[in-house]
Amino acid sequence: MRRRIAVAAAGVVLVLAGCSTTEPGAGETSGAGAGETAAAGATEAASSGVEGRLAAYDLDGLEADDIVDELDRLPLAERPDDLMASVRVDQLVLSDGEEELAMELPQDRFYVSVAPFVEQTHECFYHSLTTCTGELGGEEVQVTIVDDAGEVLVDERTTTYDNGFVGFWLPREVAGTIRVSYDGLEGEAAFSTTDDGATCVTTLKLA
Structure with a gap:
């Protein structure tokens, strides 16, 4: 069963901190007239809101x-x-611009998405899954992640996603270094999976 925390009332002002500097677009409102049938209204209601957006992209039930x-x-x-998705420390916050849904993330894992760059980057703290874009999309990279105790958490050759990021589920309550x-070219950046840690790393410059 999908884990839900809370749904905010429609019309609230949302601040989904992440790569995006703009608010998500306002949700569509119904222009229902007297001639529309109850069935049509029910279909529209079912496809609206965050749950409707998830279903539209085959993400419902996950x-x-x-x-x-x-x-x-x-x-x-x-x-x-029409869907904002912000990865926080312990929640995935979803919004369609009018409604907000927070879902619990695993208690033993912390998501860190890193966008290595050569020339261009942007400020980011909480990773936005639908707006963040890095410089190097679809590029093969070698990633090594080591915690401060010297334990190697990740050591693999992988390909950055189309958005220029590559994400990893790491143990919670650790800190260390990401090397790419x-x-x-090579570069490194610090990371932390504590309560004040960032889920979005855009400071890893390759030189």
Whole structure:
């Protein structure tokens, strides 16, 4: 069963901190006239709101971590433009601009999405799965993640997603260093999976 925290009332002002500097678009309102049937109204109601948006993108019924994985890997051309998804420390916060749904993330894992760059980056703290875009999309990189105790958490060659990021589920309550190699260039950045840790790392410059 999908884990839900809370749904905010329609019309509230939402602040989904992440890569986006704009609020999600306002949700569509019904222009129902007297001639519309009850069946048509029911269909519209069923397809509206965050739950409707999730269903439209075949994400309904999934756990929060599965939604994170699916949205981060989507090709840019297939990204939803009517659904905001912000990865927080312990929640995935979804919004259609009028309604907000918070879903619990795994208690033993912390999502960190990193966008290595050569020339261009942006400020980010909480990763936005539907608006964040990094410089190096679809590029092969070597990623090594080591915690401060010296334990290697990740050591793999992988390909950045179309959005220029690559994400990892890491143990909670650790800190350390992310190292990336790409096309003869190397760089590193610090990370933390504590309560004040960032889910979006855009400071890893390759040189």
